[in-house]
Structure formats: structure tokens, C-alpha cells
Amino acid sequence: MPVDPMLQGLVAGFAVEAQEVVQKVTMDLLELEREGLETDALTKLYVRLGRHLHTLKGSAASLGMQDLSDIAHKLEDALAPLKANPQKMPRPVVDILLHGLDLFLLRAQAHADGRGEALPDPAAALAQLVADAPPPEEAAAMVGPSGGLAAIAAPAPSAEPVSLLDALPESADAGWRVSSWQVTALMREVERLREVRLRVEERGRELERVAVLLAKQGLLAETAEARTALSGTARSLRTDGEETSDIVDALEDGLKAITTRPVRTILDPLQRMVRDLSRQLGKEARLSVVGAEVSLDRRLLEKLQGSLVHLLRNAVDHGLELPADRERAGKHHEGALTLRVEQQGNLLYLEASDDGAGIDVEVVRRLAEQRGVVTAEETARLNENQLRDLIFRSGFSTRADVTDTSGRGVGLDAVRASVEALQGRIEVASTPGQGTRFMLTLPTDLGSSPVLVVRVLEQLVGLPMLAVEATQLARAESLRLGKRRAHLEYQGQLLSVVDLGARLGLRALAPPAEGQPLLIVQSGGKRVALVVDAVVGDRDLVIRPLPSEVRDVPAWQGAATLSRGELLLICRPDWLVTETVQVQVSAQRRALVVDDSLTARALHRAMLEAGGFTVHLAASGARALDRLQSDTYDVVICDLDMEEMDGIQLIAKLRERPETASLPVILVSAHDSSVARERGLKAGADGYLSKRECAAGRLLAEVLDVMSRRGSRA
Amino acid sequence: MKVTPRTLEAAQEAEALELLERRAARLREQGENTVEEAVHWIAEFPLGEERYALSLESLRAALPLKMVSPVPLSAPHVVGVLRFQGQVLAALSLASLLGGHGWRQDPAVLLVVDRGDGELCALDCEAIPRPTTLPMSAVEAARVRAEGAVMEVFTQDRQLIHLIDLKRLFSATRGTGARHAR
Numbered sequence: 031m032p033v034d035p036m037l038q039g040l041v042a043g044f045a046v047e048a049q050e051v052v053q054k055v056t057m058d059l060l061e062l063e064r065e066g067l068e069t070d071a072l073t074k075l076y077v078r079l080g081r082h083l084h085t086l087k088g089s090a091a092s093l094g095m096q097d098l099s100d101i102a103h104k105l106e107d108a109l110a111p112l113k114a115n116p117q118k119m120p121r122p123v124v125d126i127l128l129h130g131l132d133l134f135l136l137r138a139q140a141h142a143d144g145r146g147e148a149l150p151d152p153a154a155a156l157a158q159l160v161a162d163a164p165p166p167e168e169a170a171a172m173v174g175p176s177g178g179l180a181a182i183a184a185p186a187p188s189a190e191p192v193s194l195l196d197a198l199p200e201s202a203d204a205g206w207r208v209s210s211w212q213v214t215a216l217m218r219e220v221e222r223l224r225e226v227r228l229r230v231e232e233r234g235r236e237l238e239r240v241a242v243l244l245a246k247q248g249l250l251a252e253t254a255e256a257r258t259a260l261s262g263t264a265r266s267l268r269t270d271g272e273e274t275s276d277i278v279d280a281l282e283d284g285l286k287a288i289t290t291r292p293v294r295t296i297l298d299p300l301q302r303m304v305r306d307l308s309r310q311l312g313k314e315a316r317l318s319v320v321g322a323e324v325s326l327d328r329r330l331l332e333k334l335q336g337s338l339v340h341l342l343r344n345a346v347d348h349g350l351e352l353p354a355d356r357e358r359a360g361k362h363h364e365g366a367l368t369l370r371v372e373q374q375g376n377l378l379y380l381e382a383s384d385d386g387a388g389i390d391v392e393v394v395r396r397l398a399e400q401r402g403v404v405t406a407e408e409t410a411r412l413n414e415n416q417l418r419d420l421i422f423r424s425g426f427s428t429r430a431d432v433t434d435t436s437g438r439g440v441g442l443d444a445v446r447a448s449v450e451a452l453q454g455r456i457e458v459a460s461t462p463g464q465g466t467r468f469m470l471t472l473p474t475d476l477g478s479s480p481v482l483v484v485r486v487l488e489q490l491v492g493l494p495m496l497a498v499e500a501t502q503l504a505r506a507e508s509l510r511l512g513k514r515r516a517h518l519e520y521q522g523q524l525l526s527v528v529d530l531g532a533r534l535g536l537r538a539l540a541p542p543a544e545g546q547p548l549l550i551v552q553s554g555g556k557r558v559a560l561v562v563d564a565v566v567g568d569r570d571l572v573i574r575p576l577p578s579e580v581r582d583v584p585a586w587q588g589a590a591t592l593s594r595g596e597l598l599l600i601c602r603p604d605w606l607v608t609e610t611v612q613v614q615v616s617a618q619r620r621a622l623v624v625d626d627s628l629t630a631r632a633l634h635r636a637m638l639e640a641g642g643f644t645v646h647l648a649a650s651g652a653r654a655l656d657r658l659q660s661d662t663y664d665v666v667i668c669d670l671d672m673e674e675m676d677g678i679q680l681i682a683k684l685r686e687r688p689e690t691a692s693l694p695v696i697l698v699s700a701h702d703s704s705v706a707r708e709r710g711l712k713a714g715a716d717g718y719l720s721k722r723e724c725a726a727g728r729l730l731a732e733v734l735d736v737m738s739r740r741g742s743r744a
Numbered sequence: 745m746k747v748t749p750r751t752l753e754a755a756q757e758a759e760a761l762e763l764l765e766r767r768a769a770r771l772r773e774q775g776e777n778t779v780e781e782a783v784h785w786i787a788e789f790p791l792g793e794e795r796y797a798l799s800l801e802s803l804r805a806a807l808p809l810k811m812v813s814p815v816p817l818s819a820p821h822v823v824g825v826l827r828f829q830g831q832v833l834a835a836l837s838l839a840s841l842l843g844g845h846g847w848r849q850d851p852a853v854l855l856v857v858d859r860g861d862g863e864l865c866a867l868d869c870e871a872i873p874r875p876t877t878l879p880m881s882a883v884e885a886a887r888v889r890a891e892g893a894v895m896e897v898f899t900q901d902r903q904l905i906h907l908i909d910l911k912r913l914f915s916a917t918r919g920t921g922a923r924h925a926r
Binding site for chain 1 (some may be wrong): 792793808809810811812813814815816817818819820821822824825827828829830831832833834835836837839840845846847848849850851863865868891
């Protein structure tokens with residue numbers, strides 16, 4: 031059926047759009063086929079399904095592709111009775127609808143390629159679709175792979191998985207060919223542009239500071255014109271900076287769209303493949319995907335697709351038992367397959383697992399010897415893990431017969447070769463009777479992951495969204511407070527409450543306040559309730575590896591750039607859920623360092639920690655006062671010259687409060703004059719050191735000296 | 745005959761030319777009277793009361809000490825991390841790396857350096873370093889004498905400079921990135 035030449039240009043776009051809609055319909059059908067859905071959920075799914083089919087029908091008709099419109103119409107007809115009385119969709123009906131969708135897509139692509147005229151009349155296929163569509167009450171009784179209707183209507187699953195993505199190769203003239211180095215060079219330039227933007231913003235702030243300084247000099251009238259000009263230029267620079275920021279964001283988004291795509295795009299079609307294959311083998315399987323929203327380098331995804339297909343086919347064919355066998359073993363009749371994707375820094379972790387029979391190492395040994403993969407002498411020298419790894423050897427297969435899916439001895443060796451070609455590695459772990467887990471680790475420079483940004487004191491921290499199960503506010507009635515730790519009652523379980531601030535060494539451990547945000551974080555089957563000060567929001571971020579100097583810090587997996595250019599550290603969920611030895615905080619001496627210089631804070635911290643102190647830091651006098659309201663310290667080391675509130679003003683405030691009136695305070699200053707020293711001591715400081723004097727031993731000696739004079743625990 | 749300049753710009757230009765001529769004459773004179781000695785270019789900067797230096801060839805950039813994100817639980821000498829030309833670099837406290845040194849002014853500059861193993865990192869510094877030279881023979885002699893990462897080298901005018909060997913410094917601190925490895 032030819033398409034109007036005037037409309038031919040639109041048909042290619044329709045085919046792409048149709049592929050997306052068909053993918054959504056497929057996912058909905060697979061969901062409808064499952065047990066245990068509530069009526070509301072079923073109704074919603076049927077309504078959405080009907081809407082998608084209607085969209086396909088309408089769009090096809092508007093472009094003059096009557097055959098496609100008719101197919102969509104017949105699919106709507108098949109759906110109608112079930113829609114009126116929502117219930118789990120019988121398998122034969124799902125088969126028919128999936129078959130109809132395949133037919134629709136193949137014909138849509140043929141139209142897009144200009145082969146519409148050569149297509150056979152769809153009438154016969156349509157007639158069969160109509161004839162095969164059972165009434166719902168009849169179909170419901172026919173659930174099962176051996177039903178008569180299924181035998182007629184179900185499409186024979188092909189040996190190779192149906193890849194809907196493969197159905198739509200990109201047209202040769204659809205765009206430009208660019209090499210990867212050109213794109214990465216462009217990305218590097220965008221990074222540099224972001225740094226330039228930061229510098230522009232800083233210049234603006236410098237100009238504003240100059241204007242303020244001029245005003246402080248007096249001569250207000252004489253400098254009025256200059257100050258106005260400076261302020262105006264600073265404002266313009268700020269506006270330019272903001273515009274540059276928008277451009278950088280747009281460029282990054284554009285480059286991301288060109289170079290990456292969500293893992294979901296290759297994983298969703300695998301659901302169909304798992305369904306068809308398990309049907310063919312008389313098994314039942316359900317594939318769960320965790321981390322499908324992670325976006326990865328397109329090239330990597332394309333190369334990985336084949337390996338994933340292979341691992342899943344293997345899991346269904348070799349791993350999962352028949353439903354009856356599973357039930358006899360005390361398992362659910364439906365086998366569980368899980369694909370888990372996680373990106374940490376520039377490494378991609380991909381895990382494919384099943385809850386099947388596991389790998390029998392003795393069988394592997396026997397077959398490897400029988401097939402000549404290894405000799406008996408060699409296997410005698412191998413330990414259990416090495417024996418299990420024989421499944422990756424060329425020529426190995428546990429199948430005695432050659433089937434459509436397995437038995438040719440070509441498989442996991444090809445998967446391993448493909449992973450190694452990507453500079454990655456593959457490992458396998460298996461427990462007899464419980465299942466098998468394949469773990470792939472691959473390097474990836476591109477890609478982004480969803481991250482939840484939270485704040486603790488002044489520190490922003492990123493948490494991989496994958497690990498965040500829920501967020502809620504702390505309520506006294508759901509908290510169980512013990513002497514040393516708190517627990518949260520959550521879904522019938524008691525979860526340990528972990529204060530992120532205390533865990534990061536930023537503050538003393540304290541139970542969560544009423545209304546404080548709590549995040550339920552899970553990793554490796556463990557869950558904790560994480561206390562943070564605020565949830566900032568979620569972002570899709572490119573996580574970069576940390577430099578070698580901080581790579582060993584177990585708390586962090588990488589860093590990402592926020593839109594203003596600042597770096598955000600990404601926390602490792604597995605570190606968060608790991609039990610820690612409770613430090614006897616009360617037994618340690620505690621110091622608060624107040625300095626607006628980041629490096630001065632770091633230096634004081636280093637010296638005091640070396641002397642056995644627990645050190646907390648504050649970047650200003652106001653923040654120090656906040657800290658002193660909730661925490662107690664044995665000594666405060668404070669910079670004299672700070673911008674907002676100097677050391678003298680801070681001491682005055684401390685001495686006003688009864689609880690800090692006798693707290694030992696040491697002033698530290700770049701000024702090494704007797705006048706400055708006298709002024710500091712007169713203001714109430716217990717000690718005074720110039721920064722030059724702050725060599726390791728001297729600071730510690732002074733701290734211990736003032737603490738002993740004040741009667742603290744020196 | 746000396747021509748009197750007519751404008752301020754012309755006067756400044758004449759002054760600059762005169763200065764350049766004087767310098768050129770001085771250099772010519774040096775060339776005639778002295779034998780050229782091999783030198784080692786360094787970037788010299790103050791650290792507390794002392795003068796320290798890095799080999800100039802290891803220096804990649806000098807940046808204002810801003811936009812550094814602290815890394816909780818990192819080693820004491822780690823000030824934080826920053827972005828530099830698309831990379832994430834560690835900012836390190838030189839005073840701390842050198843064993844808890846006193847300082848005169850709060851560091852305001854970061855020196856991006858090659859650690860000697862191809863990786864970059866940033867070291868804090870009180871002031872923008874000054875490029876200068878040390879006699880190569882003095883550097884070589886100090887290198888033989890020195891056991892640690894800091895070599896004591898005397899300049900021609902008998903000033904003591906602590907020359908830091910970055911490769912030695914970082915091989916000594918390797919694997920200490922975590923403060924509380926738990």
C-alpha cells in the first residue's frame with residue numbers, strides 16, 4: 031500500500047515515534063500479564079494501553095498508512111473486552127498483541143524505507159489476529175503455555191532476541207559522522223568554558239569589593255562616578271556569567287544527548303526477550319532492572335547489548351528451573367532475574383543475577399574434561415572458583431544437545447571476550463540451589479547518574495539515587511532512642527539511624543531533631559536511616575573519579591560538578607550502611623577551629639588531630655556560635671582577622687554566654703606585634719599565637735597550656 | 745642632542761628605551777667578563793620565615809585559592825578538591841606535607857604541579873612564586889646530600905632555599921589519602 035509521496039518525508043519520523051510507543055505498549059503488556067496487580071493499577075494500565083494503541087492508529091491513518099491503522103484498530107478490538115472488565119491479561123492474548131505489534135513495527139519500517147508497495151496484503155494476518163483473539167472469560171481459562179490457542183497464535187520465539195532497536199537503523203544521511211575524539215575535545219572545551227564562567231563571576235565580585243573599598247576611603251562625592259561605573263560593570267559581569275552558565279548547561283546537555291543514552295533503552299527490550307524465551311522453554315521468569323535511568327556512552331551500550339542478551343538467555347536456559355521443580359525446591363514458580371546497573375566514578379558495575387539452581391562445579395569439571403577444554407590433570411590443580419571460571423573457556427557448554435538457545439559451546443567465552451575488548455572484566459559467583467551472579471566491571475568516561483543532593487552543616491553531599499529508597503521527616507513516635515544510638519521504625523523493621531554529619535566527622539553524634547529529614551538508604555541488602563540537615567534536590571550528574579590523594583577515602587566514590595561549577599562529593603552507599611565501631615567521643619578532647627581560611631583550618635586540624643584531639647571546623651564566627659549551641663568543646667582556636675565577625679567579637683559573644691564564659695580560647699593571627707597580642711589577651715583570649723608560631727609542637731603546647739590553666743581535661 | 749619628549753606617552757617610551765639600553769649594555773658586559781654557568785630554573789615562594797622552591801618545569805599554573813571543596817575524612821594534608829581544566833585535582837597543604845610548618849599569611853594561591861608521576865595536584869602557597877635560577881652544580885650537590893624530599897641549596901648570594909623534590913615528596917606520602925579508613 032503506497033504512501034502519498036508528499037507525506038513520505040514524515041513517515042520516517044513516524045516510524046521512530048511508533049517504535050517508542052510500541053516499546054511502552056510492550057512494557058504495559060508484560061506488566062498486565064503478571065499476577066497480583068490491584069484493580070486500580072490494572073484499570074490504569076488498560077486505559078494507557080488503549081490510549082497508546084489509539085495514538086498509533088490515528089497517526090498511521092493521518093499519514094495515509096491504512097494497513098497500519100487497521101492493525102492498530104484490530105489490536106484495540108482485542109483489548110476492548112478486557113478493558114471493560116480489567117483483570118490479569120491471559121498469556122495467549124498478550125502473545126497475540128505482541129505479535130500484532132511486531133507486525134505493525136515491521137510494516138512501519140518498510141513504509142519508512144519506501145518499501146511499502148512491496149508489502150503483502152495485511153488482510154490474512156489481520157484475519158488471524160481477529161480469529162485468535164479470545165473472549166476474556168474464555169481466554170482467562172486458557173492460561174498456560176500448552177493451550178490450543180497459544181499453539182496457533184503465539185509467535186515462535188526466534189533463536190536470536192527481537193531487538194526493536196535493530197529494527198530502526200539510522201539512516202545514512204540522518205546526520206554527520208564525527209569521531210569520538212572530536213566530541214571529547216568539545217567536552218573538554220565546555221569544561222574550560224565553565225571554569226571561565228566562574229572566573230567571570232569572581233571578577234564581578236572583585237569589582238564590587240573595589241567599589242566598597244572606595245566608599246570606605248571617604249571621598250564619597252569624588253568617587254561616586256567611579257563607584258557607580260564599577261557597580262554597573264559588576265552587575266553586567268554577573269548577568270554575563272549567568273548567561274554563560276545557561277549556555278554551558280545547554281552545551282553539556284546537548285553533548286550528553288549526543289554521546290549517551292539511558293541504559294533503559296537497551297534493557298527494556300530485554301523484558302520481551304526474557305518473556306518469549308521462558309515461554310519457549312516452558313519456564314516462568316520475571317526480569318527486574320535496577321538503575322535503568324543511568325545514562326551511558328552510546329558506543330559502550332551498543333557493544334554491551336549482545337553480552338547482556340547472552341547472559342539473560344543463559345540465565346533462563348541454564349539457571350532457572352522449571353516451575354514445578356522450583357516449587358518442589360520451595361521457591362516461587364516464577365524465576366527472578368535481576369539486572370543491576372551502577373556507575374561509580376569512571377567505572378560501570380553491571381550485575382546479572384538469577385535465583386535458579388546455581389552452577390554445579392562438579393558438572394562443570396566433568397563436562398570441561400569431556401569436551402577437551404581442560405585435562406583431568408589440570409582440573410585436579412584448580413580450586414572451586416577456578417573450576418567455575420571454566421564456563422568462560424571457549425568450547426564449553428553444559429548442554430548435551432544443541433538447541434536454538436544453547437549447546438554450541440559459543441557463549442560465555444564470547445561474552446568475556448567482548449567485555450575484555452572494552453577493557454573490562456567479568457566475574458561469576460554462584461551458590462548451589464540459590465542462584466548465580468555475573469558481575470561486569472567496565473571503564474566508562476562518559477555517562478551520568480541520578481544523584482540526590484543533600485546538605486549537612488555547610489557541606490553538600492551527593493547520594494546515588496539508586497541507593498535512596500525513601501525520604502521522610504523524623505517523628506518522635508517512630509524513633510527509638512537508646513543511650514548510644516537511635517533506631518527508626520520503618521515498614522515493620524528497626525533501622526539504625528546514622529547521622530551523616532557525625533559519620534563524616536563534621537559534628538558530634540546527636541539524635542535527629544523533630545522534623546529533620548531522614549533518608550532510607552540501602553546497599554547490598556542493608557538499610558539505614560540517614561539523618562541530613564536538608565534535601566537540596568535531585569540532579570543528573572556526570573560522576574568523575576577522585577584524584578589519587580583521596581581515592582582511598584572509603585566514604586567517597588567520585589565527584590560531580592554542580593551547575594555553578596562547585597564540586598560535589600558523591601558518597602558511597604555501601605560505606606554508609608556499614609556498621610562502625612562507636613567511637614568513645616566523650617573520652618576524647620575536642621577542639622573547634624574557627625578560621626575563614628580553608629588551608630589554615632586544614633593545618634590546625636592536622637596539628638590538633640596529631641595531638642589526639644577530635645577537631646570540628648567552622649568557617650566564620652557566626653557558624654562557630656551555632657556549633658557551640660549544639661556541641662561542647664574543650665578549646666576553641668580562632669583566627670583574629672575574619673571578615674564578618676573577627677576573633678575579638680567572637681570572644682565577646684562567648685564570654686556573654688554562661689555555658690561558654692570560661693571556655694579556653696586561643697587567638698591565632700598573622701599579626702605578630704605586641705600590640706595585637708595585648709589586644710587579643712585583653713579581649714579575653716587565653717592564649718595568642720602568630721601563624722608563624724603555629725608550627726605543630728607550638729600550637730599543641732599552647733592548647734594544652736591554656737586548657738590546664740582553665741582547669742579542663744588537658 | 746637629547747630631544748625633549750612632547751607628551752607623557754612619549755616620555756614613558758623614551759624612559760623604557762633608555763632602561764632597555766642600560767640592561768643590554770650590562771648583559772653584554774657580563775657576557776664578556778663571566779663564563780656562563782648552567783642553571784636550574786625554579787619557582788620560589790615564602791613559607792613562614794623560610795624560602796622554598798619548586799622546579800619551574802613541574803609548575804603548570806598558579807590559581808587563586810578559591811572553589812576548593814573540602815573532603816571530610818581525608819588525610820590531614822588534604823585541603824580539598826578543585827576543578828582544573830576539566831579534571832578533579834586534590835589541593836594539598838604544603839606546610840602540612842612538610843611536617844606541620846608555621847606560616848606567615850594564610851595561603852591565597854594554589855600551584856598546580858606535576859607530581860613527578862604524570863598526575864597533577866595543587867599545593868597551597870602564601871604568595872605567587874617568583875621565577876629565578878639556582879646554579880645547577882649546587883642543585884646536583886644538594887640532591888646527592890639530601891635524603892628527604894627537601895634539598896637545601898644556597899644561591900649565589902648565600903641565601904638558603906629549600907628546594908622541594910616533588911617526586912620524592914609524593915612517593916613518601918603515597919597511600920595516606922584516608923584519615924579514618926573504616
